Amino acid sequence: MxxxxxxxxxxxxxxxxxxxxxxxxxxxxxxxxxxxxxxxxxxxxxxxxxxxxxxxxxxxxxxxxxxxxxxxxxxxxxxxxxxxxxxxxxxxxxxxxxxxxxxxxxxxxxxxxxxxxxxxxxxxxxxxxxxxxxxxxxxxxxxxxxxxxxxxxxxxxxxxxxxxxxxxxxxxxxxxxxxxxxxxxxxxxxxxxxxxxxxxxxxxxxxxxxxxxxxxxxxxxxxxxxxxxxxxxxxxxxxxxxxxxxxxxAVNRDWGKTGYQIINNPAYTATNGQPQRLVATSVGFTNIVPGGIITNTKLKGTTFGPGGVPTQFNYGSVVSDPWMIGGDWQASNSVVTTNALDPxxxxxxxxxxxxxxxxxxxxxxxxxxxxxxxxxxLCCHEYFLGNLTMKADNAFLPTAVAQQAAALGISTFSFGKFLTDLPRFGARxxxxxxxxxxxxxxxxxxxxxxxxxxxxxxxxxxxxxxRATNVTNTARFLQAIDAVRNPSTGAIVCRSTLTDPTNGCVPFNVFGTGVNSPQAAAYLLGEASRxxxxxxxxxxxxxxxxxxxxxxxxxxxxxxxxxxxxxxxxxxxxxxxxxxxxxxxxxxxxxxxxxxxEFAELDxxxxxxxxxxxxxxxxxxxxxxxxxxxxxxxxxxxxxxxxxxxxxxxxxxxxxxxxxxNLQELYQAAACLNNAPVFNPFTGINDTARECSTGTTNxxxxxxxxxxxxxxxxxxxxxxxxxxxxxxxxxxxxxxxxYARDVIVNNCFAGLQSYCDAVIRNATTGAILQVNRVPxxxxxxxxxxxxxxxxxxxxxxxxxxxxxxxxxxxxxxxxxxxxxxxxxxxxxxxxxxxxxxxxxxxxxxxxxxxxxxxxxxxxxxxxxxxAGVYDNSFIQCTSGCPTSTAANTTINNNQIxxxxxxxxxxxxxxxxxxxxxxxxxxxxxxxxxxxxxxxxxxxxxxxxxxxxxxxxxxxxxxxxxxxxxx
Missing domain, CATH: 2.40.170.20 (TonB-dependent receptor, beta-barrel domain)
Structure with missing residues (x-):
């Protein structure tokens, strides 16, 4: 110094x-x-x-x-x-x-x-x-x-x-x-x-x-x-x-467009000597593209391009969901790198x-x-990593795909998509x-x-x-993407409008790019504020x-x-x-x-x-x-x-x-997630609880x-x-x-009272009702x-x-x-x-x-x-690797x-x-x-x-x- x-x-x-x-x-x-x-x-x-x-x-x-x-x-x-x-x-x-x-x-x-x-x-x-x-x-x-x-x-x-x-x-x-x-x-x-x-x-x-x-x-x-x-x-x-x-x-530099990523090795087993993780380039998602991709059923891999034209997705040579190497990796990577490099x-x-x-x-x-x-x-386009559930009778689903779904007896399917028809969300x-x-x-x-x-x-x-700008209202979005034809007029409307004609819902098309009107976007977008x-x-x-x-x-x-x-x-x-x-x-x-x-000092x-x-x-x-x-x-x-x-x-x-x-650690307002699965060691069964992240004065x-x-x-x-x-x-x-909710519950079960203060249980059945994630x-x-x-x-x-x-x-x-x-x-x-x-x-x-x-x-x-490493506990190897463990994970390249x-x-x-x-x-x-x-x-x-x-x-x-x- x-x-x-x-x-x-x-x-x-x-x-x-x-x-x-x-x-x-x-x-x-x-x-x-x-x-x-x-x-x-x-x-x-x-x-x-x-x-x-x-x-x-x-x-x-x-x-x-x-x-x-x-x-x-x-x-x-x-x-x-x-x-x-x-x-x-x-x-x-x-x-x-x-x-x-x-x-x-x-x-x-x-x-x-x-x-x-x-x-x-x-x-x-x-x-x-x-x-x-x-x-x-x-x-x-x-x-x-x-x-x-x-x-x-x-x-x-x-x-x-x-x-x-x-x-x-x-x-x-x-x-x-x-x-x-x-x-x-x-x-x-x-x-x-x-x-x-x-x-x-x-x-x-x-x-x-x-x-x-x-x-x-x-x-x-x-x-x-x-x-x-x-x-x-x-x-x-x-x-x-x-x-x-x-x-x-945006990340408008060549170095940001290589698809550099760590993925789990799909070929890894505990005894085959391969590393559990792979550092690779040309890596992209398997479950999300700009126009949308069906991620399950026999329609898996059906994607939708400009105007909603369906095509078949190329999954590449190595697939480790949600990642893959090669194939159509750039389809997802090109959207991921649209976030701001410097605000x-x-x-x-x-x-x-x-x-x-x-x-x-x-x-x-x-x-x-x-x-x-x-x-x-500006951050990025809103995304759904294969976690949207779409109905096969959706009015925007291209006819050829809808007919194929009907022939296969498919009524719903999982769907992933970047919402590129909407502006990027961000912060102000x-x-x-x-x-x-x-x-x-x-x-x-x-x-x-x-x-x-x-x-x-x-x-x-x-x-x-x-302010979070250009963010979608989740309730409106889920209504808007569930689009059907009005049996009386033949017009495409939200399914909810059939039972509530004055709800103002504007249908939104998730199949393809460039397929939505400004009115459809305006219905979804708003601004979160604090x-x-x-x-x-x-x-x-x-x-x-x-x-x-x-x-x-x-x-x-x-x-x-x-x-x-x-x-x-x-x-x-x-x-x-x-x-x-x-x-x-x-x-x-x-x-x-x-x-x-009160303080004092002596020299x-x-x-x-x-x-x-x-x-x-x-x-x-x-x-x-x-x-x-x-x-x-x-x-x-x-x-x-x-x-x-x-x-x-x-x-x-x-x-x-x-x-x-600090004030956040002491008084942070409870942000809660409903229906969080948690194992209850007191009863030996799984409970569904409310998880709330909050501050505490304890x-x-x-x-x-x-x-x-x-x-x-x-x-x-x-x-x-x-x-x-x-x-x-x-x-x-x-x-x-x-800590995560499971750690808090397990520490309570071990007899640590400070953790039990964060776990709310049913007094009669012992079921876990709520876990407070506090510091x-x-x-x-x-x-x-x-x-x-x-x-x-x-x-x-x-x-x-x-x-x-x-x-x-x-x-x-x-x-x-x-x-x-x-x-x-x-x-x-x-x-x-x-x-x-x-x-x-x-x-x-x-x-x-x-x-x-x-x-x-x-x-x-x-x-x-x-130079450094990804993690000091990782073991670098490409063959003859020991069994990977949580304490010592094997990886093909640990060098940075x-x-x-x-x-x-x-x-x-x-x-x-x-x-x-x-x-x-x-x-x-x-x-x-x-x-x-x-x-x-x-x-x-x-x-x-x-x-x-x-x-x-x-x-x-x-x-x-x-x-x-x-």
């Missing part, structure tokens, strides 16, 4: 200056109830990033992310990776999250490209961060050290799109638990966005981009203005942004901020921000976020000690309008000081209190409440909780400037938390920093962190114990070089997980890995005195050694090295080579991942290649009278490398034949723009 000194701008006028800017970050821990100063302290506020600002803080104590005590950053026990504004601007990303997600410490984040199919879940179109691939809910996102209202979905995740992108000065990534310092959700760490609250002048930026295929066009514009007043005691700031992405409405998005961000220093004892800041983010996503999500913050801080003297205090109050609201409101109120106060000194330096203390209230309320359309749409069926969630926390220098002890420092923190839903819990953190000599620093931390259940926080060891090298004999290596071990217990604190997870961060900066004047600028080479790497998930019931799996959407690669790399001078900056970036992408960026600066202008450009995926094919089979639709979380799907992208400042 990176030493915080690396946030300095890549251009340094001297290596000695770079060394003195050695800022480190600290996350601290240890039970310190030591001070009963129940006042409060200040969150990790910004530390300057630019070279000029660096000069102002040299020799002063600063506050670094992960700690609430001002100190020399070199004493921080916990590593921080820092992304400075210069690097962000050089890359000119479409949005800030795209850039941050390239860093190896993040994996599995939610992005518009990997959530674009989340129509029913309401998760399409937002950017939320995932540290360590431990889950987006276990990463805490802060803005200037303060919490922000959630804005993504019912989980309350912060959408990075809502943060003022162009005002961000740097991003601090604390990889390691930080719950004792910042509270719940920091199991994997903290991502803190530091904004430039002291900007003065006027600056603007206009940027545009497009792929080499002429799609996914992007447009951005921003304006920032800041002014000092009252002899610089006050400051006003305004920032506004507009960004738009046209998206890519269209549009967002507006506005922020107003003012601050005023009344005296050294009182400084006031107030800010208001508003964000409106709109995502429009509008997220509006309001956030107001009032902050106070100052200094005072008491008891002969200089104290620093701060307090802030925040109110945030997110209004989320979710409107939700997330509210967050936070009040925090804190105080810190250095009340006394040891012989090695001043001792720092900090303490404070925080109170937070989270609420979620919503409504949805009436049809969704009954599950009456093909997709969507949104249910509103209503609930709230509050939490009160003690133990040795300084001794032989073999240039520095020895202890840092500890403790937080006492009381949730209205789950009661009290304590988190803590302890760390040591030891430098035998100034060139070497060793750091060790141990922490206990938590993640409390949950407690997840617990994570984290241990980290690291070493930082800054050799004086090689000025400009800083390197760090950190090992971490995270052990999560009481992890939240939702349980039953999973555990262990992740171990190594982080590497190394940087070397060399001013070119060291080589030739007249050469301007400097060259910086930086490597950031993450090695995921182990990521073992134990669901509590069933098989344990190691997700490290699993390159599917369920896991994380063994290695992630990020390399930059940058030249920076006053007039020009050029950057070459390499980003890559190691890695990838490496090169990006280029350049900025040229020139000055005019009173202004500075920058012209910049960037090229991503320079060599247009296609994504590696990754199958989701055999139980999933092959909607995107790769892993969008790891591989670049868009190809080469060009971005150009101009910045101007006064």
């Amino acid at each position: 990176m030493d915080i000194s690396l946030i300095s701008a890549s251009y340094q006028k001297s290596s000695a200056r770079a060394s003195t800017r050695s800022w480190h970050r600290s996350t601290s821990a240890l039970a310190l109830a030591l001070v009963a100063l129940a006042i409060t302290l200040q969150p990790g506020v910004a530390l300057a990033q630019t070279a000029d600002a660096d000069q102002k803080v040299q020799g002063e104590d600063i506050i670094v992310t992960g700690s609430r005590i001002a100190r020399d950053g070199s004493q921080a026990p916990t590593p921080v990776t820092v992304v400075g504004r210069d690097l962000i601007q050089a890359a000119a990303p479409e949005n800030l999250a795209d850039f941050v997600n390239q860093l190896p410490q993040l994996a599995g984040s939610s992005t518009p490209r990997n959530t674009n199919l989340g129509v029913t879940s309401g998760q399409s179109g937002f950017n939320s961060l995932n540290l360590r691939d431990l889950g987006v809910a276990r990463t805490l996102v802060l803005i200037d050290g303060r919490r922000s209202v959630g804005s993504s979905d019912q989980r309350g995740l912060v959408d990075i799109n809502t943060i003022p992108q162009k005002l961000v000065q740097r991003v601090d990534i604390v990889t390691g638990g930080a719950s004792a310092v910042y509270g719940s959700d920091a199991v994997a760490g903290v991502v803190n966005f530091i904004t430039d609250t002291k900007f003065t002048g006027v600056k603007s930026e206009v940027q545009g981009g497009i792929t080499r295929y002429g799609d996914d066009a992007t447009y951005q514009a921003s304006l920032t203005a800041g002014i000092d007043f009252s002899d610089r005691r006050g400051h006003l700031l305004f920032d506004a942004e507009y960004a738009r992405n046209e998206g890519v409405s 269209a998005t549009k967002r507006y961000n506005i922020m107003l901020r003012g601050d005023y220093e009344f005296s050294s004892s009182l400084h006031v800041d107030a800010s208001f921000s508003y964000s409106d983010s709109l995502t429009v996503n 999500l509008d997220r509006q976020v309001y956030r107001g913050v009032l902050g106070l801080n100052g200094k005072f003297d008491a008891l002969g000690i200089g104290w620093t205090w701060s307090a802030y109050g925040q109110h945030g609201e997110a209004i989320i309008d979710e 409107r939700q409101k997330l509210t967050q109120d936070v009040v925090e106060a804190q105080i810190s000081a250095h009340p006394f000194s040891t012989w090695a330096g001043p001792v720092g203390i900090a303490t404070g209190v925080e109170h937070r209230v989270e609420k979620l309320s919503g409504t949805s359309d009436d049809i969704s409440k009954t599950g009456g749409w093909f997709a969507g069926n949104f249910l509103p969630t209503n609930g709230s909780y509050n939490v009160t926390e 003690v220098p133990l040795a300084k400037d001794l032989p073999l002890a240039s520095l020895l420092n202890f840092n500890g923190a403790v937080r006492f938390t009381n949730y209205s839903t789950s009661g009290a819990v304590t988190t803590w953190k302890a760390g040591l920093v030891y430098s035998p000599i100034k060139d070497i620093r060793i750091r060790v931390t141990r922490s206990r962190d938590i993640r409390a259940p 949950l407690k926080p997840e617990i994570a114990n984290t241990t980290a060891y690291g070493i930082v090298l800054q050799p004086r004999m090689i000025p400009g070089l800083t390197a760090s290596v950190d090992y971490y071990d995270i052990n999560i217990t009481d992890g939240l997980i939702t 349980f604190n039953a999973a555990s997870q262990v992740e171990r890995g190594i982080d590497i961060d190394a940087s070397y900066t060399r001013p070119l004047s060291d080589i030739v005195a007249s050469w301007p600028g400097a060259v910086t080479l930086r490597y950031v790497g993450a090695h995921y050694i182990k990521n073992v998930l134990n669901p509590g019931v069933g098989l344990t799996s190691d997700l490290a090295g699993n390159n599917t959407s369920a896991g994380v690669p063994s290695w992630r790399h990020y390399i930059t080579l940058a030249y920076n001078s006053p007039a020009f900056t050029g950057t070459i970036t390499g980003r890559g991942i190691s 290649p890695g990838a490496f992408y090169l990006d280029l960026a350049a900025t040229y600066r020139f000055r005019t009278k009173g202004s500075k202008i920058e012209v910049f450009g960037a090229i991503s995926n320079l060599f247009n490398r296609d994504p590696v094919p990754v199958s989701r089979g055999p139980g999933f639709l092959p909607l995107v034949a790769t892993n969008p979380s790891l591989y670049d799907m868009l190809g080469t992208t060009f971005r150009f723009g101009i910045r101007a400042s006064l």
